[in-house]
Amino acid sequence: MSRIASIFQQLHKRDRRALIPYITAGDPEPWVTVPLMHALVTAGADILELGVPFSDPMADGPVIQRASERALKNRVRLVDVLNMVREFRAKDDKTPVVLMGYLNPIEVMGYERFAAAAAAAGVDGALTVDLPPEEAGAFTPVLRRHNLDAIFLIAPTSGEERVSRIAAAASGFIYYVSLRGVTGAAHLDVNEVEAKLKSIRRHTRLPLGVGFGINSPEMAAAMARIADAVVVGSAIVRRIEEMAGTPDRVLGEVPAFVASLRRAMDSATVSPEQVSGGRA
Amino acid sequence: MSAYDLPDKRGHFGPYGGLFVSETLMQPLAELRKAYEKLRNDPKFNAEFAEDLRLYVGRPSPLYPAKRLTDMWGGARIYLKREDLNHTGAHKVNNTIGQALLARHMGKTRVIAETGAGQHGVATATVAARFGMKCVVYMGSEDIKRQAINVYRMKLLGAEVVPVESGSKTLKDALNEAMRDWVTNVEDTFYIIGTVAGPHPYPAMVRDFQSVIGKEVRYQIQEFEGRLPDALVACVGGGSNAMGLFYPFIDDAEVALYGVEAAGEGIESGKHAATLCTGKPGVLHGNRTYLLETEDGQIIETHSISAGLDYPGVGPEHAWLKDAHRARYVSITDSEALAAFHELTRIEGIMPALESSHAIAYAKKLAPELGKDKVIVVNLSGRGDKDIHTVANLEGIKF
Numbered sequence: 001m002s003r004i005a006s007i008f009q010q011l012h013k014r015d016r017r018a019l020i021p022y023i024t025a026g027d028p029e030p031w032v033t034v035p036l037m038h039a040l041v042t043a044g045a046d047i048l049e050l051g052v053p054f055s056d057p058m059a060d061g062p063v064i065q066r067a068s069e070r071a072l073k074n075r076v077r078l079v080d081v082l083n084m085v086r087e088f089r090a091k092d093d094k095t096p097v098v099l100m101g102y103l104n105p106i107e108v109m110g111y112e113r114f115a116a117a118a119a120a121a122g123v124d125g126a127l128t129v130d131l132p133p134e135e136a137g138a139f140t141p142v143l144r145r146h147n148l149d150a151i152f153l154i155a156p157t158s159g160e161e162r163v164s165r166i167a168a169a170a171s172g173f174i175y176y177v178s179l180r181g182v183t184g185a186a187h188l189d190v191n192e193v194e195a196k197l198k199s200i201r202r203h204t205r206l207p208l209g210v211g212f213g214i215n216s217p218e219m220a221a222a223m224a225r226i227a228d229a230v231v232v233g234s235a236i237v238r239r240i241e242e243m244a245g246t247p248d249r250v251l252g253e254v255p256a257f258v259a260s261l262r263r264a265m266d267s268a269t270v271s272p273e274q275v276s277g278g279r280a
Numbered sequence: 281m282s283a284y285d286l287p288d289k290r291g292h293f294g295p296y297g298g299l300f301v302s303e304t305l306m307q308p309l310a311e312l313r314k315a316y317e318k319l320r321n322d323p324k325f326n327a328e329f330a331e332d333l334r335l336y337v338g339r340p341s342p343l344y345p346a347k348r349l350t351d352m353w354g355g356a357r358i359y360l361k362r363e364d365l366n367h368t369g370a371h372k373v374n375n376t377i378g379q380a381l382l383a384r385h386m387g388k389t390r391v392i393a394e395t396g397a398g399q400h401g402v403a404t405a406t407v408a409a410r411f412g413m414k415c416v417v418y419m420g421s422e423d424i425k426r427q428a429i430n431v432y433r434m435k436l437l438g439a440e441v442v443p444v445e446s447g448s449k450t451l452k453d454a455l456n457e458a459m460r461d462w463v464t465n466v467e468d469t470f471y472i473i474g475t476v477a478g479p480h481p482y483p484a485m486v487r488d489f490q491s492v493i494g495k496e497v498r499y500q501i502q503e504f505e506g507r508l509p510d511a512l513v514a515c516v517g518g519g520s521n522a523m524g525l526f527y528p529f530i531d532d533a534e535v536a537l538y539g540v541e542a543a544g545e546g547i548e549s550g551k552h553a554a555t556l557c558t559g560k561p562g563v564l565h566g567n568r569t570y571l572l573e574t575e576d577g578q579i580i581e582t583h584s585i586s587a588g589l590d591y592p593g594v595g596p597e598h599a600w601l602k603d604a605h606r607a608r609y610v611s612i613t614d615s616e617a618l619a620a621f622h623e624l625t626r627i628e629g630i631m632p633a634l635e636s637s638h639a640i641a642y643a644k645k646l647a648p649e650l651g652k653d654k655v656i657v658v659n660l661s662g663r664g665d666k667d668i669h670t671v672a673n674l675e676g677i678k679f
Contacts, residue, residue, distance in 0.1 A: 055447060055578040056564060058456045059302035059463070065446055065456075077576040103300060103563045108577035130300045130563065134290065157307035157466075166303070177304055 003096040003124045004149050004172040007046055008207045008228065017224040017265055018173075019044055020209060021258050022100065022233035024051035024067035025084055026076030028244035034087045035251055041095050043255035044262030048088075049127075049231060052081050052101030059129045063234045066241060078105045078114070082121040089122030096124040098151055098172070103128045103139075111139050115146040125149030125172045133169040140169055153177050154200060156192070167204035173229060174206050179213045188213040194226045217264030224265035232261060284530040286600065291480020291567075294603060296596035299479045301566045305459070308466045313481045315386050320488065325381065332377045333492060336410070337367045339374075341493075343500035343657070348627050355647030356510065356654035360630070361497055363521065363661045370633065370662030371493060371521045372403035376472055378489030380407040383470035390414040390469045394458040396423055396451030396517070397588035397635065398430025399662055400474030405439035415439040418457040420450040423587050430666055448581040451591050455565055475518025476595030479566030483595050490524025497657055498528055505655050511536040511646060514659035515638040516609065517553065517589035519598045521661035526607060536608070539598060540642040542584035543611035553582035555594040556602050556609035569596040585614035585670065586634035588662075612638040620644065621664060621671065633662035634670065 001009070011018055021040050025033050037048055053071035057064060078101075085097050099118065106114045106128065118126065125148055131139060133152060140150045149172025154163055156179065167174065178193045197208055210223045211231030223230045239257055243249040286293045299309065319325040333339040342365065346358040363371035376393075383391055391413050395401030401417040408415030417434055421443040424431050434441050447453040455478075462471040476483045476490075494512075501509055512529060514522035516539040529535045544552035552558070555570045562571040564579055572580050572592040584590045601607035612620075617634055620641035625631045632640055636659070643658045650656065664671075672679065 053578075055580075056452060056456055058459050058565070059304070061460070062446065069447070072578060079576070104571070104573065104579070105577035107562050108560075108573065108575070129302045130566070132299060132301065132303055132306055135298050135300055153303040155302075155304040155307070158303060159307065162303075162306065177302075 002147060002149060002172065003094065004047065007096055008173065011046060015269055017227065017269055018046040018207070018209065018229035019258070019262055019265055020047045020049050020229050020231040021045050021236050022049040022051060022231060023236060023240065024053060024064065024071050025081040026053060026071030026074045027067040027237070028070055028240055028250060029247050030074050030076055030080065032247045032250055033084050036254065037088045038092060039251055039255040040258050041092060043259040045095070045258060047096045047098060047229070049098050049100050049233070050081065050085065052078055052099055052105060054102040054105060057102060061234060063238050063241065067237045070244065078109055082117050082123070085123050086121040097122065098125040098127060099123055100127045100129065103131045111142045115142045115148055119146035119148055123148060125151045127151035127153070127175060129153065133166055136169060144171070151175055156196060160199070163200055164203045167206065170204070170206060172206070173209050174200065174204060175209045175211055175231065176200065176227070177212045178210045178223070188219060190222045190226070193223070197226055217260045220261040221264040221268035224268045230261070230265060286597065287480065287484050291484065293597045293600035295561070296569050296599040297480055297483055297567050299566065300563045300568065301479045302463070304463050305479070308462065309479055311386070316382060316481050316485050319382060319385060325385070329378055329381055332381070333374065337373050337377065338365065339492065340496045340500070341365050343497060343504070345504060346628050349624070352627060353644055353647040355652060356650040356656045358643060358647060359501065359504070359509070359655065359657045360660045361493060361525065361657055363493060363659060364630070364632065364636070364663035368403050368406050369665065370399040370403065371490060371524060372400045372474060373406065374492055374524065375474065375486050375489040375520060376400070376403040376407045379470065379472040380411050380413070383413070383472070384411060386470065388468055388470035390416070390465065391472050392416045392418070392458050392461050392469055393472045393474060394418045394451065394454035395474065396420070396454070396590055397586065398423070398427040398434070398666065399588060401439070401441070402430050402433050402437070404472050404474070405434040405437035408439060409437045416461065417441050418444050418454040418461070420444045420448070420454050422449040423451065423454070426587050426670065427666065429669070450581070451587070452565070452579060452593070475520040476523045476597060477518045477565055477567060477569065477593055483567065483597055486520050487523040487527055487597060490520050491527040493521065493524040493659065494526060494528035497525065501655070501657065508532055508535050509657045510534070510650060510654040511538060511656045512659070513538045513540060513639045513643045513646065513656060515540045515589060515635045515661060516556065516594060516598060517542070517591045517635065518593070519595035521659050523595060523597055525659045526601070530606060537601065537606065538642060538646065539607055539609045540638045541609060541611045542586060542589035542638060543613040544583040544585070546613055547611060551583035552611070553584045553590050553592070554611040555592060556598060557611045561599065564593045567596045569599045570594055585617060586638070586667070588633070588635040589638065610642055612641045616641040618671065618674065625664070630660070631664035632660055633664050634667045636661045
């Protein structure tokens with residue numbers, strides 16, 4: 001069983017929802033990334049989403065774009081991101097790591113070379129935001145062959161036919177984009193998200209994660225009641241940006257924020273006696 | 281040989297083109313595709329478009345025999361397709377009218393656009409004013425500095441010009457920002473892309489709207505020469521004026537097609553925008569095409585004296601025409617373009633845009649090579665008024 005599938009199975013037994021924080025690799029500085037990944041796990045993250053910096057992150061908002069720009073200024077390349085995962089894996093062989101990014105750096109490396117290197121480094125899945133299933137015919141099978149999950153997005157505007165097509169191509173989990181617009185935008189409607197998740201579940205048994213626009217413990221808790229996983233990106237990256245000049249503070253305060261998300265999510269889903277038992 | 285019929289249903293030109301966008305844009309693009317497929321063969325829509333091109337743009341634009349230039353260059357007979365005489369001063373308006381009509385049919389009340397040199401922004405602001413639509417134009421802050429007059433024109437036309445501070449602060453970043461706006465406001469907003477790039481159906485749709493250029497050249501050249509030209513020459517940034525000229529001639533193997541890219545300060549300097557001449561295939565802005573990128577797939581900043589050619593990608597159909605050896609892509613440096621700007625101004629009394637000056641400069645090389653019995657049509661895609669500040673600056677003149 002893949003690391004991602006096994007994490008969801010364990011969480012399900014304990015009636016917990018997965019917390020998936022996103023950070024951009026190399027932001028604010030390359031040396032911060034691996035210690036930050038470990039600290040996020042300690043703070044309660046179940047899966048880590050690691051952004052691969054790209055010069056033209058069209059589907060992201062300004063917060064994540066600036067994170068990409070900081071990382072690129074630090075000359076962080078796709079191979080460096082893979083090395084960070086390898087370093088992380090040396091001390092943590094349980095927490096799944098999903099790479100999130102754009103297709104072009106992967107195209108340049110070559111699908112086969114990327115998948116082999118990612119698998120060897122200990123990556124568990126890849127989400128290429130500008131690669132819809134229609135164009136992924138050559139990529140997804142290569143990921144599969146290396147036991148990497150292909151994570152796909154479903155949007156509020158995706159009709160039934162698209163949802164079923166995406167569900168067929170996806171593995172690991174499916175990432176539901178909880179609002180129209182780019183990452184970090186506002187206006188999240190919980191009822192609308194809940195209705196859409198219900199309709200997606202008719203097409204798949206994969207766990208459903210929700211992301212885009214989740215910026216507070218309250219919102220994370222609301223999403224934990226209706227989804228299998230909660231992805232928080234811009235709210236974390238914004239905090240990293242505020243402390244970019246003092247990376248040591250990033251390592252203290254960003255995990256503290258993630259721990260607050262964890263507590264809010266657990267109190268929304270787990271009965272009191274389970275909470276007192278603590279984390280396994 | 282069967283007639284050219286690309287792109288295929290999924291928007292592919294061979295390995296190029298396609299739909300490389302985030303899931304959020306798939307549905308809006310499907311709606312656009314549906315609307316365009318329905319209207320492109322609708323006689324009423326086409327009549328509406330043709331009438332606007334005639335009465336509002338002033339088409340057909342003349343095909344002008346540049347006799348003095350021909351004599352001076354001592355080679356092939358040179359004809360200039362005068363897109364500079366269109367309303368708003370460039371070919372861009374052909375496409376913005378087509379897309380604005382489409383937007384109106386789709387019930388959209390707000391249009392957005394990206395712009396580099398400002399020509400597409402002005403053309404979009406113009407049609408938005410005419411159709412009573414709200415208009416927002418995204419423009420890199422670097423380009424805003426280079427093209428102050430066009431920025432002011434857009435504002436006079438009632439458009440909001442949003443400076444884009446991200447990335448290299450030029451056209452590619454403006455495109456990213458416009459895409460973000462579209463994702464967020466897709467209910468009431470139509471994104472008018474200015475070139476033959478972006479996700480399907482934009483490359484084919486913009487080409488179709490611009491192909492009026494080549495269709496006119498086909499019959500206009502008959503009047504002078506009684507035959508088709510031997511070569512077509514057009515500048516290529518994203519490639520819309522070139523595609524508009526080339527497309528109606530693709531099946532005519534005897535007509536050579538030349539796309540002229542910006543070599544900037546010289547290919548070897550690294551400061552250029554010659555994507556097809558020096559780039560590699562990759563994925564950017566919704567399509568697979570040739571790109572200028574680093575070894576690890578980051579898009580690099582380009583350079584050209586003309587903001588309109590300063591783009592690290594290129595339309596996917598050009599990528600295909602290059603690989604299929606149907607068109608040849610060459611490059612012209614800043615200084616060669618500048619010399620051509622002056623030459624055309626002084627010899628024919630026509631001041632070309634610096635973008636179009638690249639095509640003129642290449643035609644000057646090609647004319648003696650082809651020889652006197654040959655015919656070259658150069659697309660004079662825009663007029664040079666917008667560039668006189670750039671030219672004056674280079675000569676140390678301040679206004």
